[in-house]
Amino acid sequence: MDRRVGRAVEAWLEWVSRWEPAAYRGRSRICRRCTGSPVLIASGIPAGTPHQVKHALVSRVQRIVDKVVDDYTEEHLPMLHAELRGADMWRVGGYDPAAGLDPEYDGLDPDPEPTEAGQPFLFTLAGLAAEVQPEEPLPRPPLSAEEKQQLRREIELADLRAADVGNEVCFALMGHRPRIEAAIERFVEPQVRAMLDELSRNLEPPA
Ligand SMILES: [Zn+2]
Numbered sequence: 001m002d003r004r005v006g007r008a009v010e011a012w013l014e015w016v017s018r019w020e021p022a023a024y025r026g027r028s029r030i031c032r033r034c035t036g037s038p039v040l041i042a043s044g045i046p047a048g049t050p051h052q053v054k055h056a057l058v059s060r061v062q063r064i065v066d067k068v069v070d071d072y073t074e075e076h077l078p079m080l081h082a083e084l085r086g087a088d089m090w091r092v093g094g095y096d097p098a099a100g101l102d103p104e105y106d107g108l109d110p111d112p113e114p115t116e117a118g119q120p121f122l123f124t125l126a127g128l129a130a131e132v133q134p135e136e137p138l139p140r141p142p143l144s145a146e147e148k149q150q151l152r153r154e155i156e157l158a159d160l161r162a163a164d165v166g167n168e169v170c171f172a173l174m175g176h177r178p179r180i181e182a183a184i185e186r187f188v189e190p191q192v193r194a195m196l197d198e199l200s201r202n203l204e205p206p207a
Contacts, residue, residue, distance in 0.1 A: 001064075001165075001168045001169060001172050002172045002175075004064050004169075004172075005061065005064065005169050005172035005173055005176070006172075006176070008057075008060040008061055008063070008064060009057075009060075009173070009176045009179065009180065011060060011103075012056055012057045012060055012180075013179065013180075013183050015056060015104065016053060016056070016183050016184075016187050016188065017183065017187050019052075019053060019187055019188060019191075020191065021050070021191050021192070021195055031051060031055060033055065033058055033059065033062065034051065034054055034055055034058050037058050038166060038170050039057070039058050039061045039062070039166075039169065039170060039173065040054055040057075040058060041170075042169075042170035042171070042173040042174050042177075043057055043061075043173055043176075043177065043180050044174075044177035044180055044181050045057065045180060045181075045184060046181075046184060048192075049184055049188060049192075050188065050192065052104065053184070053188055055104070056103060056104040057180070059103040059104065060103045061169055061173065063103060064165075064169055065162060065165045065166055065169055068161070068165045069158055069161055069162045069165060072158070072161050073154075073158055076157070077154040077157060077158055078154075079147065079150050079151045079154050080151060080154040080155060080158055083151065086140075
């Protein structure tokens, strides 16, 4: 786990050294992945850091947790695994705008807010995805009472495993705090300060 988290941090450090606010857009919607994330707290990233920078790290670390829980599910939780496989098969062939994205964009809304540009978009990626979505396969026979119970138990086990792995990655991440904080200080802070200066200059009344 330490090694995996270390690799994720390395990749993020590499990415953040090239970060520019030009690629950064403020978002008014609350990000479900980052809000209250224990990963963020463990990372030591200051609260005022731009969301994109925080999100990039949270996503990379989240991928580690997801992978471990997926592997565990595949190996030990046959019913849940079958359920998830069924859900995946339904997506096959459709266009998923969120598929294959770099971790920096993982979990972000693929479309900008329509009101942001002041004009509605002619089409959106989400709309396109809805159009090319294959038809839902015929519903399969309902689960028996025992099967439902088994599925609930397996979901519980998967949740427990996810919580355990989450704790492990947070603990491992805390060892990287100094490097993470130094990278924010070096690559992000000066750019944020420059943006704020620029903003306050523009707000000054003309002499
Ligand atoms: Zn986020």
